[in-house]
Amino acid sequence: MTSQSYPDLKLYIDGTWRKTRSDLPVINPADESILGALPRAETSDLDDALQAARQGFRIWSKTAPRRRAEVLLKAAALMRERVEEIATAITLEQGKPLTESRLEVIRGCEFFEWDAGEAQRTYGRVIPSGPGITYIVHHQPIGMVAAFSPWNFPMSQPSRKIAGALAAGCSIIIKAAEETPAGALHIAKALHDAGLPRGVFNLVFGVPAELSNYLIPQEQTRLIAFTGSTAVGKHLTEIAARNMKPVLMELGGHAPVIVCDDVDPVAAAHISVTRKARNCGQVCTSPTRFFVHQSLYDRFTEAFAERARSFAIGNGLDPSVQMGPLANSRRIDAMRALVEDATAKGARLLAGGETLGRRGYFFPVTVLADLPSDARVMREEPFGPLAVINPVASLDEAIEKANSLPFGLAAYGFTHSAENVDRLSREIDAGNVSINTLEASVAETPFGGVKDSGYGREGGAEGLSHYTQIKTVSHRIALS
Incomplete structure (x- = not known):
């Protein structure tokens, strides 16, 4: 064939x-x-x-x-x-x-x-x-x-x-x-x-x-x-x-996702995992740094990890497969290094984290929570199926953390508040900001980044x- x-x-x-x-x-x-x-x-x-x-x-x-x-x-x-x-x-x-x-x-x-x-x-x-x-x-x-x-x-x-x-x-x-x-x-x-x-x-x-x-x-x-x-x-x-x-x-990017306190955390988590798994996370706009309001944090992380563990991974020609392999062996090495660094510094590993032990470059959807600011993955774009989730006490804190890196390609937010939409649209420093959707661009919209x-x-x-x-x-x- x-x-x-x-x-x-x-x-x-x-x-x-x-x-x-x-x-x-x-x-x-x-x-x-x-x-x-x-x-x-x-x-x-x-x-x-x-x-x-x-x-x-x-x-x-x-x-x-x-x-x-x-x-x-x-x-x-x-x-x-x-x-x-x-x-x-x-x-x-x-x-x-x-x-x-x-x-x-x-x-x-x-x-x-x-x-x-x-x-x-x-x-x-x-x-x-x-x-x-x-x-x-x-x-x-x-x-x-x-x-x-x-x-x-x-x-x-x-x-x-x-x-x-x-x-x-x-x-x-x-x-x-x-x-x-x-x-x-x-x-x-x-x-x-x-x-x-x-x-x-x-x-x-x-x-x-x-x-x-x-x-x-x-x-x-x-x-x-x-x-x-x-x-x-x-x-x-x-x-x-x-x-x-x-x-x-x-x-490159390192896309933040801000989850406000007025949304369904389970629905937001399920949407996010599906998008994180797209192209095995090898997307410059892939949602990666999740800043979740502390009132929703436990439910969001639990739902995110549960859905991540359920993804069918295998050869992309198999119609039952939801996520294929990483594109090359270099990405396997990068995923391992980032996970090992984060867990050594106190992050919780909620899903994935290890290769699947088969021929090919397979790595599962991996979820890390409660990451310290000095974890490498908080600064380096993983370019793989790796999501990091941290709690925030307010929208002010979430926006500050979203803007803390020298990258500004894509950013996302989940909220039903018009005031929050206005703030996210104005204050997030990125070339593309999407609210209640994880689609960063289409043919008819301009696409590009700011800063690095x-x-x-x-x-x-x-x-x-x-x-x-x-x-x-x-x-x-x-x-x-």
Whole structure:
């Protein structure tokens, strides 16, 4: 089944597919088998991609926005038709349940569909002026984009960057994740079949540092778009700054959840566990730091732990499974280290905490309570199925603790009070605040963080602005 469901992995450069002499193995995290061999781009491949993107930009930037939209919509329609094939490949390489993989494919298509509409609304403006002169502001495609996407969402994360760049009229070279390459490969297939001109979109894989160090300083690279850890994002931003390149950075988070004293603690706990288990917690917006009003604390933690212990964990291709494996062995080591540190410092372990003793990278939903402030997990994003729960005496205390870290990507709250909603909306320092829902973003809303969680926004009406540059044209009617 694997050989039939998993694609033959190739680079996509200048409208053609190619292999290289150097391959990287792609591992199935559910059983540690090798799914395929991923070609690693060499310098000559990158040079070809850069030349192709240069020529592709000349063509695509002059293409009418309506035509750009047609190509994006056709590609989205093709991916919707191929949802089962794409979703199966994602589950094989990343581990998430097939149901989640299908939803990820649809989410990726929604980014394409939204940006296709926005492509036709990159309006400029005319500035009122004196007689005989006109000032016009244009929004033009910025140029070639060097994009880098992570392994946790193999299809929807590349889609955000690809759709935004192409909708704006840019060409793009994207380095997708080596551990989960199939999602980006299927996007390339859909764009190719949709009639995207050669060179506009190029897909490469390889050693991340080597590719970023080579692509970012290139003269025709005009924007760097990255999703990943804060440490790597800061490093890439430094390289970009030395070369005067703008950046679009969607970086790490450590999402707080404030549970106020006016909600049903059991219902809030059950919703929270389900969202915590999504993608095995490997989500930058995953709800992690729970600050629960002390009057609800015992009931909330008990319900949370009970539901966590009930989750069915296994191979994501099994329809009865609710949570798949972690994506790689590094995450297992990280989970163990954080749990050991927290329990050694006095935290209570209410659920999970140990690997499941089977082949594959399986780790259960893990719940820690009563954590001291010096526990590592209170400061470090676990990026796994680990939730930490502490009591608070007031909303003031909860907001203070929610804002105490240098991250500000997503934050959540549960309350029925209009006054609490107002305070949470105004006072939580995050790019995305959700009340009574744990959905941080959709295609039509701007998504991004503050502080160490990044710079800029993807999605929504605001998303395309980063892929354009502003030009002011002053026109005098006649010389005098």
